[in-house]
Amino acid sequence: MSVRWFSGERAVPAWPDHDRGTAYGDGLFETMRAHRGNVLWWDAHWQRLARGATALRLRLPDQARVRDEVNALLDGGDGVLKLIVTRGSGGRGYAPPPDAEPNWNLAVHPLPAVPTAGLQLRWCDTRLALQPALAGIKHCNRLEQVLARGEWSDPDVHEGLMLSQAGDVVSAIAANVFVLHEGQWKTPRIDRCGVAGVCRSWALDTLQAQEARLAVTEVEAADAVFLCNAVRGILPVARLGACTWRPHPQVAQLQRHLAAEHPAFATEVS
Amino acid sequence: MSVRWFSGERAVPAWPDHDRGTAYGDGLFETMRAHRGNVLWWDAHWQRLARGATALRLRLPDQARVRDEVNALLDGGDGVLKLIVTRGSGGRGYAPPPDAEPNWNLAVHPLPAVPTAGLQLRWCDTRLALQPALAGIKHCNRLEQVLARGEWSDPDVHEGLMLSQAGDVVSAIAANVFVLHEGQWKTPRIDRCGVAGVCRSWALDTLQAQEARLAVTEVEAADAVFLCNAVRGILPVARLGACTWRPHPQVAQLQRHLAAEHPAFATEVS
Structure with missing residues (x-):
């Protein structure tokens, strides 16, 4: 299950042409634990994302908008929630386009097995x-x-x-x-x-x-x-x-x- | 202009879910000069790609198949040809799936301006x-x-x-x-x-x-x-x-x- 946003628009299940994440790994991600529809440590995850965005000088999507999509996607369930945010599309070259809108992708995966012993x-x-x-x-x-x-x-x-x-x-x-x-x-x-x-x-x-x-x-x-x-x-x-x-x-x-x-x-x- | 292959199938203009290029930058690329439909130094570019594939232990698509698509895409023209090859799709985690089929993308961009002075x-x-x-x-x-x-x-x-x-x-x-x-x-x-x-x-x-x-x-x-x-x-x-x-x-x-x-x-x- 996943949902994607490209340049501010809710997208069909397709990653856009010339996304800088695909070209250069020019993006950030968070891998989070979801439990009964809640995301553990949401604020701490978003704060790290914000530190990353500052370091890379890329824009983040609106947090409330992402949170709404997270809630709809989880629908009260459990799982591993993965958010990828890339700088966006544009530029055949390393120069980061100053006006790029971020592309982002949310996906929920099953919980991994936890070893019973050490x-x-x-x-x-x-x-x-x-x-x-x-x-x-x-x-x-x-x-x-x-x-x-x-x-x-x-x-x-x-x-x-x-x-x-x-x-x-x-x-x-x-x-x-x-x-x-x-x-x-x-x-x-x-x-x-x-x-x-x-x-x-x-x-x-x-x-x-x-x-x-x-x-x-x-x-x-x-x-x-x-x-x-x-x-x-x-x-x-x-x-x-x-x-x-x-x-x-x-x-x-x-x-x-x-x-x-x-x-x-x-x-x-x- | 671009053409894409995912896991051996010619694709609609969409990058697949869970592509490891997008997630981890788990891929390789070549940026080549095309002139009147020819790609300069094709063999040298492919050899470097092959060295990269060995270093990352990822599979490359069939060279002849890529070359056919390049020829069709260039159609006798000039430009900058960019090939991205990722390890493929699969795995929420760093472990490289041993049976992943590469995803690849070809695109042609206009030639950059060359400064007339130094x-x-x-x-x-x-x-x-x-x-x-x-x-x-x-x-x-x-x-x-x-x-x-x-x-x-x-x-x-x-x-x-x-x-x-x-x-x-x-x-x-x-x-x-x-x-x-x-x-x-x-x-x-x-x-x-x-x-x-x-x-x-x-x-x-x-x-x-x-x-x-x-x-x-x-x-x-x-x-x-x-x-x-x-x-x-x-x-x-x-x-x-x-x-x-x-x-x-x-x-x-x-x-x-x-x-x-x-x-x-x-x-x-x-």
């Missing part, structure tokens, strides 16, 4: 390039993630951790990562690469975690590790290559905390 | 991230180029030179760069970022140029500078910030050489 992770060979101008925002230039996720097909490996070109740990491919060290939770800075995840922000506040440059050895020596994203919430990590972790009470407590705030995640608490 | 350049603030896994190929993750081209709107500035995050000179935004130093032509290596331009290859061979890491001072102190790409050929540079260059006989000779091989460029020789 996640099995691997280290990815593909590294994230250092690009402060694009760090933190959720833009549509995602070939690094596609290459990294293409490194394995074993269905028992759920996710991969990625390093930056400088060798520090940044995130999983589609989630942020937190590690516990001597009673202190830490998560990598996303000032040079990586995405400022919405669930990451919630966990940073809730755990009073530190943002830090994180070495591989700090992850491997952690007392507990979890991944998080806005669709799946808090995901305990059980294995990373040769390292294993047993369920940790602080991670289970965080899951209960999240489920208490957002009942969408209630069924996923172990 | 080009006026500027230095861009936006730097190119170091990413060897994507260097050289012409993929659709081009936000760095969009940001760089968005830095100015003065129509008297024709192009911008970009540095890598490491501080070396890489290329113009949509062209490669060559500099003359003590009788030796040099062009930046594109092993960490940048695009292996088709006209760059021709100029490398023709000039017996060197590939090198190039410092800003080496460009500013050059005896001559030109840009090149497959659409506009050899473009002498007249100014870069405070530096100026008079027309250089070796650049004029190279333009004549190119025009002799490819009459499309004959009208552009000064």
Whole structure:
């Protein structure tokens, strides 16, 4: 199910000619959890979209209009809601047309299966390039993630951790990562690469975690590790290559905390 | 004018749902010069596309089929021919679907105006991230180029030179760069970022140029500078910030050489 808007007009199910999203990945996206017709963390998702629009100097559609379409599309249901906003159509060339109206697309997908036990992770060979101008925002230039996720097909490996070109740990491919060290939770800075995840922000506040440059050895020596994203919430990590972790009470407590705030995640608490 | 193929079927003028090009910039493109129905350097363009497909592990459409559509679309005319090939449709997630059929789009645009005098350049603030896994190929993750081209709107500035995050000179935004130093032509290596331009290859061979890491001072102190790409050929540079260059006989000779091989460029020789 999806609905699209091109240059302010509700569209037939077709993406327009010369869309800059298709040509250059010149756009932004948000992937959100919908539960009984509600979108969790809507304001935080829109704020990140707005930060991205400022960084890329592109226009966003009217938030209320998008919200109306979201409500109609969800119709009280559950799912993964994906919004893509591109700069719009125009220009055979990189120069961003100053008067371009954004094109946008909304789609609802089924919820992914959530592993009942902890996640099995691997280290990815593909590294994230250092690009402060694009760090933190959720833009549509995602070939690094596609290459990294293409490194394995074993269905028992759920996710991969990625390093930056400088060798520090940044995130999983589609989630942020937190590690516990001597009673202190830490998560990598996303000032040079990586995405400022919405669930990451919630966990940073809730755990009073530190943002830090994180070495591989700090992850491997952690007392507990979890991944998080806005669709799946808090995901305990059980294995990373040769390292294993047993369920940790602080991670289970965080899951209960999240489920208490957002009942969408209630069924996923172990 | 354009024609599109989705998963092997000739398509109505609509881009398909869940195309990975739109979602992630998960695709490749070529921008080619068409002259009297012929495409200059077709084989070199297709070879670069094939190198990109290997790097991204995506499938290409059948070359003969694309070529037939190109011929029909050009119908003996001139223009800029743009081919976009994406991995195809499928997957709400980064994992590249192994059985995806590519989506592709062909479009012809009018030829750009070629400045009659030398080009006026500027230095861009936006730097190119170091990413060897994507260097050289012409993929659709081009936000760095969009940001760089968005830095100015003065129509008297024709192009911008970009540095890598490491501080070396890489290329113009949509062209490669060559500099003359003590009788030796040099062009930046594109092993960490940048695009292996088709006209760059021709100029490398023709000039017996060197590939090198190039410092800003080496460009500013050059005896001559030109840009090149497959659409506009050899473009002498007249100014870069405070530096100026008079027309250089070796650049004029190279333009004549190119025009002799490819009459499309004959009208552009000064």
